[in-house]
Amino acid sequence: MDVRRPTIADVAKRAGVSKGLVSFVFNDKPGVAAPTRERILAAAAELGWQPDQLARSLSTQQAASLGLVVRRDPTVLAADPFFPAFMAGVETALTERGWVLVLSLVPDADAEAATYRSLAAHRRVDGVLLTDLRRDDERLPLLAGLGLPAVCVGRPDAPAGFPVVNLDDAAGLRAVVEHLVGLGHRRIGYVGGDVGMLHGLRRRATFRAALAGHGLEPVGLVDTDFSAAAGAAATTALLDAPERPTALVYASDPMAVAGLAVLQRRGLRVPQDCSVTGFDGMELGAHLHPALTTVGADPLAWGRAAAGVLLRLLDDGRAEDLELPAAALLVRSSTGPPPDPPA
Amino acid sequence: MDVRRPTIADVAKRAGVSKGLVSFVFNDKPGVAAPTRERILAAAAELGWQPDQLARSLSTQQAASLGLVVRRDPTVLAADPFFPAFMAGVETALTERGWVLVLSLVPDADAEAATYRSLAAHRRVDGVLLTDLRRDDERLPLLAGLGLPAVCVGRPDAPAGFPVVNLDDAAGLRAVVEHLVGLGHRRIGYVGGDVGMLHGLRRRATFRAALAGHGLEPVGLVDTDFSAAAGAAATTALLDAPERPTALVYASDPMAVAGLAVLQRRGLRVPQDCSVTGFDGMELGAHLHPALTTVGADPLAWGRAAAGVLLRLLDDGRAEDLELPAAALLVRSSTGPPPDPPA
DNA sequence: CTGAAAGCGCTTACAG
DNA sequence: CTGAAAGCGCTTACAG
Structure with missing residues (x-):
C-alpha cells in the first residue's frame, strides 16, 4: 500500500x-x-x-471555514432551541462547497473577544456569524478592526458596516397581544429576556407598543437573563403584585415553561385562571400540558440564509441585506379567555 | 498602515x-x-x-482542529441538553492550545459517512469525537479505513481500536429503580430510547436487570427515538395497557416531560397517581410542576475529558481509556409512593 | 489550449 | 547556540 x-x-x-x-x-x-x-x-x-485543503488554503489565503462564537451559559444554551437548528441551517449552506463551521462556546465577554482575536490572528475562519446582537455591540468595532468579515444575524442598533440577515420578531409578538386582547384580556404581564440583547430589548418594546395600541399598560414587566430560573422568579414577582395579571407573555419558551410550573404550583389553572404565551416555538412546548401557545420562527432557514449571505460577501466583497419571513403565532392550549369576572 | x-x-x-x-x-x-x-x-x-495557522498546518501536516459530527434530527437535538454542554467542555480543552472545534450536523447515515470522508480527505480535522455510539457502528471501520484518529464517547460494543472515555449510566438507572422500589412501586413501566444507540440499549438492559434483582418484571416497555413526540405516544400506550403502571421510567428528560403532560392531560396526578423519572438532568426539569426526578451526568466534564484524551492520542500516538464518575440520581418531586391500594 | 516556475508562510533537518 | 535552504501541496500569473 x-x-x-x-x-x-x-x-x-x-x-x-x-x-x-x-x-x-x-x-x-x-x-x-x-x-x-x-x-x-x-x-x-x-x-x-x-x-488538500491545507495547501489550498495557504495558496488562496482562505481557511474555507466560517466561525460562530456563542457567548451564553451552557445551561441556558442547552435550554434554547435556536442554536442547534440555526447551526444545522448554516451547515446546509456550507457543505455543498466543502466549507466547514468552526464553533466556539465562550463563557464571558473577555473570552469572546479573545476568541475573535485568535480566530482572526490565526486565520482559522474567513468570516463570522454574529448572533445575539447587543446594544452598542463591542464586537462590531472589534471585527472591523480585525478586518474579519461578518454578517449580523438580526438587525443591529446602528449601521454596522456588515450585511444584515433579519427575521422579524415583532409581528409575532404583536400577534400574541392581538390574540390575548381578542380573548378579552386586559391585565397582561410580561416576562422579558436579557435587554442587553437587542432581541430582548425589542420584544419588550414591541409588547409595550402593541398593548398601548389598545390603550393598555402592562400590569407588570420584568427583565431577566432568559433562563428558566429567572422566568420562574419573575412569574412569582408578577403574581405577588397587587394587580394580578390574567395573562403572562414570556420572551422565551423555557421561561414560559418555568412560569407555567409556578402557576400550577400555586393551584392556578392555565389557561382558565391565567393564560401563558412563549416565544421561539421550541418542540417541547407542543408536548406540555397545556401545550404552549408561542411564536415560531424558522431558525434553520435563518442559519442557511445567514451563511449564504456571508459566503456571498466573501466571494463578491459585498452582499445585500436579507429580510426573512416573519415569525408567526402558534396558538395552542395555554391561552384562553380571562376568568369571570374579568374584574 | x-x-x-x-x-x-x-x-x-x-x-x-x-x-x-x-x-x-x-x-x-x-x-x-x-x-x-x-x-x-x-x-x-x-x-x-x-x-499563521494555515502555513503552520501545511508544514506540520496538522489542521489543529477536532471534528464532531452529530447525526440527529435538529429538533431532537434542540431538545437535548447533552450536546451544548458537551461542546462547551470540548472547547475548554482546545482553547488553551489554540485548537478549534469543527462541527457538523448531519441528517442521515449517508451524509454522516460523506462528512467523515470529506473531513479526512481534505484534512480539515486531526481527529474526531464519536458520540451516540451505535451497535456494530459503521463509523468505527470507516474511520479506521480513513486513518482518522478518534475517541469513543461511551463504550462501544466491541473493541474499537480507539480510546474510550466513558461515563457510566447504569449506576444512575439502578438508583432510579432502587428509589422507586423503595417507595413501594411494583408496577413500573419503561419508555426507552433509540435502541440502535448503545446508550439506549444499555439503559433498557440495566432497567430490566435492576427490576429483576427485585423479582419484578416491567409492566410495559416501549422503545422510541428519544423524541418528545415518541415519549408521549409511548406513555399513552403504557397507560392503555391492561396492567397500569404506578411509575414510569423514561430514558431521557424530554420524553419524561412529554409523558408528564400525557398523564396530566388524563387527569392523573404526578406523583400521587403515577411517578415519573427522567434521564440526563436537563435544567428545565427542575422548573417543571412537579420538578422532575432524574439522573444527572456531567456532559461538560465528559466533553473536556474526551477532547483531552483525543489530544493525547494525537500527541503520543496512544492514550489510555478513561472512566468518569458515574451519573447520579437527582430526587425531586415527580416521584412518590404508589397510590393506595397498591393493588 | 498547455507548461514551467514562483509563491503562499511556516517548520525542520542539516551544517556550522 | 545560529543560519541557509528545502519542503509542505497547492494556485496563479506569465510565457508560449
Whole structure:
C-alpha cells in the first residue's frame, strides 16, 4: 500500500499534464480541452486524490471555514432551541462547497473577544456569524478592526458596516397581544429576556407598543437573563403584585415553561385562571400540558440564509441585506379567555 | 498602515535573526539563548505577529482542529441538553492550545459517512469525537479505513481500536429503580430510547436487570427515538395497557416531560397517581410542576475529558481509556409512593 | 489550449 | 547556540 497520500503532482504525472492543469480542472477554470479534462479526472479518481485543503488554503489565503462564537451559559444554551437548528441551517449552506463551521462556546465577554482575536490572528475562519446582537455591540468595532468579515444575524442598533440577515420578531409578538386582547384580556404581564440583547430589548418594546395600541399598560414587566430560573422568579414577582395579571407573555419558551410550573404550583389553572404565551416555538412546548401557545420562527432557514449571505460577501466583497419571513403565532392550549369576572 | 500582514520573515529581520529561530521560539524548542529569545519576542510583539495557522498546518501536516459530527434530527437535538454542554467542555480543552472545534450536523447515515470522508480527505480535522455510539457502528471501520484518529464517547460494543472515555449510566438507572422500589412501586413501566444507540440499549438492559434483582418484571416497555413526540405516544400506550403502571421510567428528560403532560392531560396526578423519572438532568426539569426526578451526568466534564484524551492520542500516538464518575440520581418531586391500594 | 516556475508562510533537518 | 535552504501541496500569473 502507498504510505504516502497522492498529491497533485502524482495526478499530473499520471495524466501526462502539468500540475497547473490539474488545479484548473478542480477549480472549474476554463481553458482545459475536454479530452484532457477527462484524462485528469480519471487519473485523480484512480489515485483517489482530492485537493488538500491545507495547501489550498495557504495558496488562496482562505481557511474555507466560517466561525460562530456563542457567548451564553451552557445551561441556558442547552435550554434554547435556536442554536442547534440555526447551526444545522448554516451547515446546509456550507457543505455543498466543502466549507466547514468552526464553533466556539465562550463563557464571558473577555473570552469572546479573545476568541475573535485568535480566530482572526490565526486565520482559522474567513468570516463570522454574529448572533445575539447587543446594544452598542463591542464586537462590531472589534471585527472591523480585525478586518474579519461578518454578517449580523438580526438587525443591529446602528449601521454596522456588515450585511444584515433579519427575521422579524415583532409581528409575532404583536400577534400574541392581538390574540390575548381578542380573548378579552386586559391585565397582561410580561416576562422579558436579557435587554442587553437587542432581541430582548425589542420584544419588550414591541409588547409595550402593541398593548398601548389598545390603550393598555402592562400590569407588570420584568427583565431577566432568559433562563428558566429567572422566568420562574419573575412569574412569582408578577403574581405577588397587587394587580394580578390574567395573562403572562414570556420572551422565551423555557421561561414560559418555568412560569407555567409556578402557576400550577400555586393551584392556578392555565389557561382558565391565567393564560401563558412563549416565544421561539421550541418542540417541547407542543408536548406540555397545556401545550404552549408561542411564536415560531424558522431558525434553520435563518442559519442557511445567514451563511449564504456571508459566503456571498466573501466571494463578491459585498452582499445585500436579507429580510426573512416573519415569525408567526402558534396558538395552542395555554391561552384562553380571562376568568369571570374579568374584574 | 501596512496593508500586508507581517510574516515570520519580518519578525526575523527586525530581531536580526533567521526565520528558523523565530519559529523555534514560538514552538518552545530548546536551544535559543535567552537574550535572543527576548529580542525575538519583542520584535513579534511590536509587529503584532502571530504564527499563521494555515502555513503552520501545511508544514506540520496538522489542521489543529477536532471534528464532531452529530447525526440527529435538529429538533431532537434542540431538545437535548447533552450536546451544548458537551461542546462547551470540548472547547475548554482546545482553547488553551489554540485548537478549534469543527462541527457538523448531519441528517442521515449517508451524509454522516460523506462528512467523515470529506473531513479526512481534505484534512480539515486531526481527529474526531464519536458520540451516540451505535451497535456494530459503521463509523468505527470507516474511520479506521480513513486513518482518522478518534475517541469513543461511551463504550462501544466491541473493541474499537480507539480510546474510550466513558461515563457510566447504569449506576444512575439502578438508583432510579432502587428509589422507586423503595417507595413501594411494583408496577413500573419503561419508555426507552433509540435502541440502535448503545446508550439506549444499555439503559433498557440495566432497567430490566435492576427490576429483576427485585423479582419484578416491567409492566410495559416501549422503545422510541428519544423524541418528545415518541415519549408521549409511548406513555399513552403504557397507560392503555391492561396492567397500569404506578411509575414510569423514561430514558431521557424530554420524553419524561412529554409523558408528564400525557398523564396530566388524563387527569392523573404526578406523583400521587403515577411517578415519573427522567434521564440526563436537563435544567428545565427542575422548573417543571412537579420538578422532575432524574439522573444527572456531567456532559461538560465528559466533553473536556474526551477532547483531552483525543489530544493525547494525537500527541503520543496512544492514550489510555478513561472512566468518569458515574451519573447520579437527582430526587425531586415527580416521584412518590404508589397510590393506595397498591393493588 | 498547455507548461514551467514562483509563491503562499511556516517548520525542520542539516551544517556550522 | 545560529543560519541557509528545502519542503509542505497547492494556485496563479506569465510565457508560449
